[in-house]
Amino acid sequence: MKAWQHFKTITHHKLLVMKGCFQVGLYRQGLLHDLSKYMPSEFLVGCKYYQGNRSPNNAEREDRGYSKAWLHHKGRNKHHYEYWIDYSTDPKDGIIGMKMPARYVIEMFIDRIAASKTYQGDKYDDSHPLRYYEKGAARLGKMVHPETARLLYFLLRMLARDGEEKTFYYIRSKILKKRRIKNMKFIKFIVDIFRSM
Numbered sequence: 118m119k120a121w122q123h124f125k126t127i128t129h130h131k132l133l134v135m136k137g138c139f140q141v142g143l144y145r146q147g148l149l150h151d152l153s154k155y156m157p158s159e160f161l162v163g164c165k166y167y168q169g170n171r172s173p174n175n176a177e178r179e180d181r182g183y184s185k186a187w188l189h190h191k192g193r194n195k196h197h198y199e200y201w202i203d204y205s206t207d208p209k210d211g212i213i214g215m216k217m218p219a220r221y222v223i224e225m226f227i228d229r230i231a232a233s234k235t236y237q238g239d240k241y242d243d244s245h246p247l248r249y250y251e252k253g254a255a256r257l258g259k260m261v262h263p264e265t266a267r268l269l270y271f272l273l274r275m276l277a278r279d280g281e282e283k284t285f286y287y288i289r290s291k292i293l294k295k296r297r298i299k300n301m302k303f304i305k306f307i308v309d310i311f312r313s314m
Contacts, residue, residue, distance in 0.1 A: 133231035142295030
């Protein structure tokens with residue numbers, strides 16, 4: 118088992134999401150992001166299937182035919198579109214994606230950036246999250262609400278075209294309508310506390 122490597126990877130990812138969430142004003146979500154990954158039902162599986170260059174859930178899925186850790190994770194974290202899948206009120210539609218609140222779409226967007234940075238390392242550029250999304254978007258079908266998919270895709274394209282700083286400013290000022298913290302030292306202070314743990 119690679120417990121230490123897995124712990125470092127998920128903590129690095131969490132810190133990146135926290136920093137991004139703080140930059141757009143989603144402080145609570147930044148602090149609480151992915152805490153379930155530290156629970157035994159997810160953490161131990163992550164240690165067993167750790168590879169360092171992709172999610173251990175993919176390796177577990179290949180080994181077992183499903184990922185028990187992923188089923189646990191997506192049922193507890195509202196920033197995953199899978200959390201929002203439910204039966205339609207119209208029986209002929211079957212199971213569909215419900216519209217996600219904007220704050221969770223934003224967290225999902227930041228989560229995708231952080232995952233790309235974590236697994237791509239020095240090879241990361243702002244177009245990578247968009248390319249990764251486009252590879253799988255066609256398979257999503259009715260599992261993602263159309264408005265949720267439009268907002269996510271819009272933000273991923275903006276990131277690829279304009280970069281992180283402009284995209285985060287747009288999110289903060291236009292979508293979430295939040296003011297920026299005047300003293301960014303506070304954000305750095307909080308992130309540094311978590312890094313030192």
